[in-house]
Amino acid sequence: MATYRDSKCRLCxxxxxxxxxxxxxxxxxxxxxxxxxxxxxxxxxxRKKVSExxxxxxxxxxxxxxxxxxxxxxxxxxEMADRMKGITGxxxxxxxERRLDxxxxxxxxxxxxxxxxxxxxxxxxxxxxxxxxxxxxxxxAGDVIAxxxxxxxxxxxxxxxxxxxxxxxxxxxxDPEKLEGKVLALPTREDIDSQIAEHMIVxxxxx
Numbered sequence: 649m650a651t652y653r654d655s656k657c658r659l660c661x662x663x664x665x666x667x668x669x670x671x672x673x674x675x676x677x678x679x680x681x682x683x684x685x686x687x688x689x690x691x692x693x694x695r696k697k698v699s700e701x702x703x704x705x706x707x708x709x710x711x712x713x714x715x716x717x718x719x720x721x722x723x724x725x726x727e728m729a730d731r732m733k734g735i736t737g738x739x740x741x742x743x744x745e746r747r748l749d750x751x752x753x754x755x756x757x758x759x760x761x762x763x764x765x766x767x768x769x770x771x772x773x774x775x776x777x778x779x780x781x782x783x784x785x786x787x788x789a790g791d792v793i794a795x796x797x798x799x800x801x802x803x804x805x806x807x808x809x810x811x812x813x814x815x816x817x818x819x820x821x822x823d824p825e826k827l828e829g830k831v832l833a834l835p836t837r838e839d840i841d842s843q844i845a846e847h848m849i850v851x852x853x854x855x
Contacts, residue, residue, distance in 0.1 A: 666684045704852035711844050715744045716761050716812045721784065726853050737846030745835040748775070750782035753794060755822040756814055772799045787831050795827035 698706070712722050729739035744750065749758075749765040752773065758764025764783075767773065771781040774796050787793065795805055809824050816822060821837050822829035 676780050687778075694802050701852070704848045707848040708852055711744075711842075711846075711849060714761075714842055714844070715750060716765060717744070717784075726849070735837075737850045740849070741837065741840050741842075741844065741846055742835050743786060744787055745840055746786045746788075747783060748780060748787060748793070751787055751820065751829070751831070754817055754830070755775065756811065756816070756824075757795075757808055757822075757827075771852070772796060772802075772805075789833050791831045793829045793831070800827055810832040814830070 665791050681690065693754045708722070708850065712719070717725070725740050726736070729736045729743060732739045737805055745754075749761055749768050752758050752764035752768060760769055768785075769781055769785045771779055772795055773780060774794050775787065775791055777792075779796065799805060799806060805827055808827060813824060817839050819831065819833045819835045820829060821832055
């Protein structure tokens, strides 16, 4: 997957919303979006009215950037969702939420999805006892995600053990002492707090 190497704060400014790409920094006064919410570039503050297509495109780009996926992979999620029973947009968001890197982030082990993706890439986790180093791995209800035994004494994970469990999504549970979590159920639209208008993405791809 191609790697975005420019400032992540520019992405938030371009989409006109906080995407929480830099972890704890996004919750402080140092957040670039708080200081300069206008789109980057000389003409960022004076952009004209956006067309319907433009709004749909921006919604797709925003969602891709929130979950850290590229166009080809994102399109595959849409196609998978379209073949599933139910509402296509909601199915797509559920698939994105079930990515292993997102699950690690939602459990609070990674401060951001990017950090969680790096931890997964470095083979720190197992799913149902088997090492998985693919961030796009889709978890299922009942799956147990755990830090591998030979990694639990790493300084980073020792700090995780001492943390308090925050606002955990109801479809997940995580035990910081055991460094182990479980997928209790598949996420529904009500479980996803990201401000995404998924119907606009479906309309864009349906054209």
